[in-house]
Amino acid sequence: MSNQVIDLSTTLGNAWFPAPIFTASGCASSGKELSQFFDLREIGAVVTKSVMNKARHGRPTPRMAETPSGMLNSIGLQGPGIDHFLANDVPWLLERGAKVIVSIAGETTDEYAMLARKVRAVPGISALEVNISCPNVENRGMVFACERESSARAIDGVRKIIGGEIPIIAKLTPDVTDITSIASAVVDAGADGLALINTVLGMVINLDTMKPHLGGKTGGLSGPAIRPVAVRAIYQVHSAMPDVPILGMGGVSSGRDALELILAGASGVSVGTASFGDPTAIPRIQRELAALLLARGFSSIKDAVGYAHRDEGM
Amino acid sequence: MSNQVIDLSTTLGNAWFPAPIFTASGCASSGKELSQFFDLREIGAVVTKSVMNKARHGRPTPRMAETPSGMLNSIGLQGPGIDHFLANDVPWLLERGAKVIVSIAGETTDEYAMLARKVRAVPGISALEVNISCPNVENRGMVFACERESSARAIDGVRKIIGGEIPIIAKLTPDVTDITSIASAVVDAGADGLALINTVLGMVINLDTMKPHLGGKTGGLSGPAIRPVAVRAIYQVHSAMPDVPILGMGGVSSGRDALELILAGASGVSVGTASFGDPTAIPRIQRELAALLLARGFSSIKDAVGYAHRDEGM
Amino acid sequence: MSTINKSATQINATILSNKRVGAYHQILLAIGDLASVCKPGNFVAISVGGDSSRMVLRRAFAISRITHGSASGGAMELIVAPHGSGSRWLCEQSEGSEIDIVAPLGKPFGIPTQPVNALLVGGGYGSAPLFGLAEVLKARGCRVDMLLGASTGSKIYAPLEGKRSASTLKIYTEDGSMGESGRVTAPIRDLLAQGAVDVIYSCGPMSMLRAISELTEGTDVVHQCAVEESMACGIGICMTCVLPVKNDDDSISMLRSCIDGPVMDGSTVAWDVVGKVPPAVHS
Amino acid sequence: MSTINKSATQINATILSNKRVGAYHQILLAIGDLASVCKPGNFVAISVGGDSSRMVLRRAFAISRITHGSASGGAMELIVAPHGSGSRWLCEQSEGSEIDIVAPLGKPFGIPTQPVNALLVGGGYGSAPLFGLAEVLKARGCRVDMLLGASTGSKIYAPLEGKRSASTLKIYTEDGSMGESGRVTAPIRDLLAQGAVDVIYSCGPMSMLRAISELTEGTDVVHQCAVEESMACGIGICMTCVLPVKNDDDSISMLRSCIDGPVMDGSTVAWDVVGKVPPAVHS
Numbered sequence A, B: 001m002s003n004q005v006i007d008l009s010t011t012l013g014n015a016w017f018p019a020p021i022f023t024a025s026g027c028a029s030s031g032k033e034l035s036q037f038f039d040l041r042e043i044g045a046v047v048t049k050s051v052m053n054k055a056r057h058g059r060p061t062p063r064m065a066e067t068p069s070g071m072l073n074s075i076g077l078q079g080p081g082i083d084h085f086l087a088n089d090v091p092w093l094l095e096r097g098a099k100v101i102v103s104i105a106g107e108t109t110d111e112y113a114m115l116a117r118k119v120r121a122v123p124g125i126s127a128l129e130v131n132i133s134c135p136n137v138e139n140r141g142m143v144f145a146c147e148r149e150s151s152a153r154a155i156d157g158v159r160k161i162i163g164g165e166i167p168i169i170a171k172l173t174p175d176v177t178d179i180t181s182i183a184s185a186v187v188d189a190g191a192d193g194l195a196l197i198n199t200v201l202g203m204v205i206n207l208d209t210m211k212p213h214l215g216g217k218t219g220g221l222s223g224p225a226i227r228p229v230a231v232r233a234i235y236q237v238h239s240a241m242p243d244v245p246i247l248g249m250g251g252v253s254s255g256r257d258a259l260e261l262i263l264a265g266a267s268g269v270s271v272g273t274a275s276f277g278d279p280t281a282i283p284r285i286q287r288e289l290a291a292l293l294l295a296r297g298f299s300s301i302k303d304a305v306g307y308a309h310r311d312e313g314m
Numbered sequence C, D: 001m002s003t004i005n006k007s008a009t010q011i012n013a014t015i016l017s018n019k020r021v022g023a024y025h026q027i028l029l030a031i032g033d034l035a036s037v038c039k040p041g042n043f044v045a046i047s048v049g050g051d052s053s054r055m056v057l058r059r060a061f062a063i064s065r066i067t068h069g070s071a072s073g074g075a076m077e078l079i080v081a082p083h084g085s086g087s088r089w090l091c092e093q094s095e096g097s098e099i100d101i102v103a104p105l106g107k108p109f110g111i112p113t114q115p116v117n118a119l120l121v122g123g124g125y126g127s128a129p130l131f132g133l134a135e136v137l138k139a140r141g142c143r144v145d146m147l148l149g150a151s152t153g154s155k156i157y158a159p160l161e162g163k164r165s166a167s168t169l170k171i172y173t174e175d176g177s178m179g180e181s182g183r184v185t186a187p188i189r190d191l192l193a194q195g196a197v198d199v200i201y202s203c204g205p206m207s208m209l210r211a212i213s214e215l216t217e218g219t220d221v222v223h224q225c226a227v228e229e230s231m232a233c234g235i236g237i238c239m240t241c242v243l244p245v246k247n248d249d250d251s252i253s254m255l256r257s258c259i260d261g262p263v264m265d266g267s268t269v270a271w272d273v274v275g276k277v278p279p280a281v282h283s
Ligand SMILES: Cc1cc2nc3c(=O)[nH]c(=O)nc-3n(C[C@H](O)[C@H](O)[C@H](O)COP(=O)(O)OP(=O)(O)OC[C@H]3O[C@@H](n4cnc5c(N)ncnc54)[C@H](O)[C@@H]3O)c2cc1C
Pocket: B065, B066, C043, C057, C058, C059, C060, C061, C062, C063, C079, C080, C081, C082, C083, C084, C085, C086, C087, C088, C125, C128, C227, C228, C229, C230, C231, C232, C262
């Protein structure tokens, strides 16, 4: 009903999406599992689980701990490897008419470039999300997104392969002293857009074993608990670089939350943890968002993006 | 009852405290207000609101926003100035037999040194907490605790004044890429202990005004939402520097939460936001903690400090 | 031991009744002996959402009325507007459930020692504490006139028994659905001009309190207003609830409305600085 | 549309009854037509804590029994141990309240096409799904023997009507407070040696499932076990619930116990690798 009078479509760089709410990487597997609960064509896009070059087992269990209004995960990028993924999962999604954003993760600059080359060879993908921020990979000391240079190098490698066919969206971690500095480094290196934010590094001690609860010791904090951090990061980066499109995420579980991220500067919003608690969260959030936008007199998503900045510098 | 068979006393550097749970700076004003609800001698110590050299109005209202399992605050270090504080608030506390940790905050290295000099002149104070991490002061770009050098300089200035009479506890922000690096910088500069963690920078957009809700735009996130971040920071720093005492804080609202921070490496635990929701939180948490320690066979707090690290490197 | 909130206690109070009254819920709590120390203008801070709630802060509500029962002890009445998730949770609690409260908090209304002409002005649920106040004033021999206003009729809270405590009662709604059409502040200028008022007691939205302060400015009429700022703690330890208040030397202090209020002298509040930073503190 | 969880639906189910049974709560939910697609071994994921809960994840519970009512439609029975805040919340919900469930989820127990001798082994609340399974097996002409174990008698769940579905039922408690003293796995070795068992169905703690798998190793006896890993989503999208499962080529895959389980072939689970990282994937 409300969808009829409001333009819910959005863009990230040169990619167009019919709706503003996306899955979040790692929170929808490859899409198939959610298709039992809603039609994947109803939503913005399926952002697939970050895939690496080779198949990986990931981290030992326990891999999760619920925390107040959030959860920690330590999956460690378990996955089938890029070849299997592109041969099986992507065609399945495209056949069903879903928009697809492929998320890639690498352990070396070369791995990112190699992954980009393989993704480029598959037609029909809408955008490439480059996860340079997952804090769960074995080699924690070297999280790419923690330094300007390593971030820029990873993106630069991908940029050399992807010549503008599809937008490159760099996904950043909030666990840095100055996220705008990392953001500007990756944009200078050729990122067309930014995905903000990945999980926040956290830990839970199990009071029975009296040791870290997660198999991987530390884990990534997600869910409503981190929403204020996401809003802040998006606001800061949009302030510094208003022309760079942002895919926002972090603790969104209702239309009001999605609107908060959009007003702060996000052009699209990914929903992760909320889908665990509610398999139909994404279409519901999309409906709620449409109603809230309408009630505020917006006729399109685009008009609301970054609206909270309107009197800035006055 | 349980207090009879367990030694709840703890130390931070050369300061001794009768009990392990403290107020958190800025979450108990100067102690008087809570004394209606419990005897201040029952708890570890009153950590007073960070005080600056001059009186300050702080930030405009609204100064707070509740968030899922947490809250944002943007107080901006409102306070009476150090002279008024030392002349009025500290004597009141000492007369009542409370242990007092004075928290200071400055805008320049010199201000920290000046504050330390004034605090040194007052007998009876147990420790000095140096808040080099408050994200709420006007000059956000220059939060001391975001850089090794500025952190070290602030602590070095204080160390030159305080010659070991009372421990210097440096309070750090988690909003950095590598908190162990900041921690080692301040310890090298002469900090006797560390307070971990200050609030996490966040923001809320008001959906009515469609602008940042807080008068100060951004604010500090506290409460249970950030507990996993606190546990992680304490665990990381205790791993890197097992001999440096840590005053832990961040989202503690029950005995089980306090135990989690202690097992991760905290020698004492400050309780902030939980006192807003429950004025008797601190004595309650202390009772719950004693019972949990007993149930696990500990006979003193000291034995539990950092216990989660026991098989490290194996 | 303390001089701040010196009667405040934390107790589990049982809900004796919970009734819808117009747009509000009238909630009656059994509070035993605490009833004897609650005064008109005090407020209560209530823990909301239960054990696994994501709401970490208490919610503040004005104490509407205190009744001193016999066997069961005293009771406290609240008038609650279901606003967000915390107040809605409270309105959903059924008779018999226990809630965790801290009361009485804050500075109550000052009661004149002489019989005076008092005008009580309430906006929305702000009328709640005025009926109890009216009784106390009447007992002191004061004349009590009451003006209540709201956007619409369902938001006027004016219980029958309460009406008796005032000499006159006039109701204003912005949509004209009850009483006269217009703002509750409209008649005040004339009343002041007639010299019919010595003290104004007010409770309601900040804009209403400010408007009344502007009307009393330059007059001898005392304006005691109960302010409503966002409060994280309600007991003076967080500094979130501050209001700019003028000192004798015209400098401004940011005072905590939870312990230096909620009742404040309207003429000392620097209304134009609310939500702004006052000029630097001179030291 | 999907092949995964293809009957799963999210509905609001009304609690028909909630009774304490020993250490557990027996909760009956009205689920209407959903009853016809639930099979023994399926589970349900329940949203806990209400609107302003700080618990963001659903809780998983085995479907204990399905009854096909007439007017009111079908009902689902759960046996819930009050463990932490989520399960306690569920146990506190009263008759008439609505809860948000997603069901049926996961792979059910495989039912033999021929009449076989089945041994059903349940630990604690793990016995819950076995009674419904026993009925199905009996209807297929199977012989059903049942062993139930727990630490103590109050943790044995063995309803009267359920007992009828098994040919024999033996109870073991570690403290000897009910049935025989000892572990429920104790008699299995002999039963296997006697050749009295073709299939074992088990549900209970991981240590029990592992012990049974070790007993059946090298025998022809099939072991279908319902595993219980921590699950964040319950629907296959988070990868938190994985178990190491041996492939035909002896390599190991980390399979999601929510969609590739909870019922798994015990002989394929690499029990010694649970909680560890298997050797690198060869590609
Ligand atoms: C001294 C005082 C007396 C009050 N008396 C009454 C009364 O008698 N009846 C009544 O219905 N309400 C009263 N209020 C307002 C009441 O506290 C808020 O409506 C309530 O806190 C809203 O909480 P929520 O969870 O429903 O809303 P949310 O908007 O979800 O609350 C989010 C946060 O904002 C704060 N907040 C939101 N609105 C207000 C507000 N208007 N004032 C202060 N804080 C707010 C909440 O406390 C909470 O921390 C009073 C407030 C104060 C400070």
